[in-house]
Amino acid sequence: MDAKHSSIAEQSIPAQLLAWYDVAARDLPWRSRPGQAADPYRVWLSEVMLQQTTVATVRPRFTAWVDRWPSVAALAAADEADVMAAWAGLGYYARARNLVKAARAVVADHGGAFPDTEAGLRALPGLGAYTAAAVAAIAFGERAVVVDANVERVVARLFAIETPLPAARPAIRAAADTITPDARAGDFAQAMMDLGATICTSRRPRCLLCPIRADCRAHAAGIEERLPAKAAKRAKPQRYGTIFWLERGACVLLVRRLDKGLLGGMRALPTGPWVEAPPGLAGAPVAGRWRLLDDRVAHGFTHFDLELALATGVAQAGDEPAGEGSEWWPIADLPRAGLPTLFAKAATAITTATPSTGDRE
DNA sequence: TAGACGTGGCT
DNA sequence: TAGCCAAGTCT
Numbered sequence: 229m230d231a232k233h234s235s236i237a238e239q240s241i242p243a244q245l246l247a248w249y250d251v252a253a254r255d256l257p258w259r260s261r262p263g264q265a266a267d268p269y270r271v272w273l274s275e276v277m278l279q280q281t282t283v284a285t286v287r288p289r290f291t292a293w294v295d296r297w298p299s300v301a302a303l304a305a306a307d308e309a310d311v312m313a314a315w316a317g318l319g320y321y322a323r324a325r326n327l328v329k330a331a332r333a334v335v336a337d338h339g340g341a342f343p344d345t346e347a348g349l350r351a352l353p354g355l356g357a358y359t360a361a362a363v364a365a366i367a368f369g370e371r372a373v374v375v376d377a378n379v380e381r382v383v384a385r386l387f388a389i390e391t392p393l394p395a396a397r398p399a400i401r402a403a404a405d406t407i408t409p410d411a412r413a414g415d416f417a418q419a420m421m422d423l424g425a426t427i428c429t430s431r432r433p434r435c436l437l438c439p440i441r442a443d444c445r446a447h448a449a450g451i452e453e454r455l456p457a458k459a460a461k462r463a464k465p466q467r468y469g470t471i472f473w474l475e476r477g478a479c480v481l482l483v484r485r486l487d488k489g490l491l492g493g494m495r496a497l498p499t500g501p502w503v504e505a506p507p508g509l510a511g512a513p514v515a516g517r518w519r520l521l522d523d524r525v526a527h528g529f530t531h532f533d534l535e536l537a538l539a540t541g542v543a544q545a546g547d548e549p550a551g552e553g554s555e556w557w558p559i560a561d562l563p564r565a566g567l568p569t570l571f572a573k574a575a576t577a578i579t580t581a582t583p584s585t586g587d588r589e
Numbered sequence: 590t591a592g593a594c595g596t597g598g599c600t
Numbered sequence: 601t602a603g604c605c606a607a608g609t610c611t
Binding site (some may be wrong): 274275276277278279280281282283284285320321322326353354356357358359362374376377378379417418421424425430431461550556 | 603604606608610
């Protein structure tokens with residue numbers, strides 16, 4: 229009786245969720261209108277932008293992006309440096325590098341059309357388990373099991389899975405599989421994510437508004453706010469570094485960071501090593517008289533906190549630090565350089581703390 | 590498999 | 601404020 233009742237309830241979950249989605253779906257610029265086919269390029273782009281990034285941040289960036297590169301062919305033909313600069317501020321820059329690689333692979337290896345299966349999509353750079361499933365379901369209607377952080381939260385509560393993440397992932401995925409319908413797989417995935425984003429939120433879930441609260445075991449047990457449980461995190465170490473601001477006339481020296489690693493492939497201000505104790509002027513791009521400012525810039529990364537000292541100098545005759553990827557960039561044009569936030573903060577601190585040390589009256 | 594990999598907003 | 605969280609992927 230109990231098992232039978234439970235089974236019936238679970239079968240009704242997708243239907244209830246889809247009915248709710250039909251009236252409550254969020255209006256987002258990458259979603260197709262009802263009856264309109266989804267554009268795989270827009271679905272893919274939005275999914276990549278939304279990785280670990282809020283809808284509020286992505287919305288304007290997505291719109292500007294598709295205005296500039298309206299198709300996968302346009303993106304494939306773009307200059308990679310322009311793409312990286314356009315991504316500046318969004319973080320996780322491997323996403324932008326992989327966006328270009330994947331676009332070029334679609335054009336070169338798939339005749340300009342995205343693969344229409346989860347397995348085919350999964351083979352493209354930057355498409356992991358989640359994104360491949362999401363694009364397959366949303367753009368192509370494939371029944372794929374789409375599990376992101378929203379779905380993990382909804383499912384962990386719905387089935388009262390108390391095992392902490394990440395150990396709970398296999399059980400959560402299996403449970404998600406049992407409620408994924410064959411029809412409207414894309415709408416179902418988006419319904420789950422909308423539910424997680426607006427009702428089944430991490431803190432203070434609005435259970436009274438939930439279309440499936442009658443089926444929710446965590447709610448019945450009164451434990452929804454502490455699910456999903458999570459393993460404890462490590463403390464973040466503190467590191468120190470120095471940013472070097474070298475002027476020549478009305479320009480400042482920028483470098484291009486190595487393709488791999490932190491802020492990879494991005495334009496940047498030169499820095500020395502990022503280490504456990506303040507490194508002073510170690511790693512300066514040219515020898516010379518540097519002036520250390522009193523101001524410092526603090527920046528938090530996912531896995532460490534960074535405090536940067538700011539050193540300024542003026543290039544002298546013969547100063548040619550220019551390694552590959554070095555360029556003298558007009559200071560007035562700095563916003564167009566597409567600097568990661570860390571360096572944009574430093575540039576602001578330097579240009580506001582000190583009048584230009586270059587030509588001035 | 591656990592750690593690397595950004596950033597901004599909220600509490 | 602310090603920490604947590606947001607439509608993850610790669611190695």
